[in-house]
Amino acid sequence: MKADCRSFVVKIDPALHRSIQGRLVGHCTNHPREGPPMRKLAISLLSVFAALILSSLPLLSQTKVKDLKSHYMQDYAWMRLAQIVPKVTDRVILPIGTVESHGACAIGTDNYIPQNFAELIWDKCNALVAPAVNHGTTGASVARFPGSITIRPEIMEEYLYDVMKDLIRSGFKNILIINGHGGNTDPLKKAMTRLHLETSAHLLTVDWWKIGFDAAAQVYGGKPQQSGHGDLEEAALVLSMRPDLVDKEMYEKLGKDNVGRAGVEDGFFMVPAWATSRLPEKGFGYMDFDVKKAKEYTQKKADTITSVFLEAVQRWEMNEEWKKGK
DSSP: OOOOGGGOOOOOOHHHHHHHHHHHHHHHHSOGGGOHHHHHHHHHHHHHHHHHHHHHSOOGGGOOGGGSSOSBGGGSOHHHHHHHTTTTOOEEEEEEOOBOOBTTBOTTHHHHHHHHHHHHHHHHHTOEEOOOBOOOOOOTTTTTSTTOBOOOHHHHHHHHHHHHHHHHHTTOOEEEEEEOOGGGHHHHHHHHHHHHHHHOOEEEEEEGGGSOTHHHHHHHOSOOOOOOBSSHHHHHHHHTTOGGGBOHHHHHHHOHHHHEEEOOOTTOOOSSOSOSEEESBTTBOOOOOOHHHHHHHHHHHHHHHHHHHHHHHHHHHHHHHHHTTO
């Protein structure tokens, strides 16, 4: 957003305006022979008036994303976006997910979770939020259940590459990708690596289920460990934003040990999966419908993401300065 004086209405107290105007007119017009002292006074008063105007104008360098009308990138006309990026921010959050079965959770779980994380952290990260990528590489083990949609890995890589390439072209230097689905991880990492080598942009992705293992233990008890699939932790992230997206009636009707099952040893392989909710271990990971706990757990995960991204940006920018010899 360029600081254009024509775009703002400066409100000066009428009495102050008349006082300044009167002194200028009186000293500069009625006493033309009084010489330099009067000119100095006029210049001083003009300086005060100019300072008042400048102090009332919003400084672009002090503007944050929270000061804008929206934190959604797609809410702006292209001309306005060109004024915002990178002047206000060069950071953007890209949520990506997929559509697939998740036990008693909605099939859009992998989309809702990264989008909700983006909502929780954009302010602290001073980042815009890009339109989400809602289709991903769904695994064969759940691909044949109703509603599942999959994109081939090689297509996914090229798709993500193109999306992020144009975010970089639009002026974003620091990109945070919040991934809601494990099948996207490899295609995403390949696309990120290519783009960094080609553009020197800074990119960070997070697989939420692989971070902050102690969050669930702090809120729900048990030992710190990686989440399962459609289990306690994934359901909590959905419950925290929309409890109606977790089908408690179906969960209780079918039975928790039928909806979910712990995985088997690596020596076994099966398609399809024998349960669309995978528990991290036998007897642990059952759903808890306490929304207050779900919100607490979700915030802990969000805080971890925020902390790592902000430190990454600080270090990236520090290294860029060093590259310039500063």
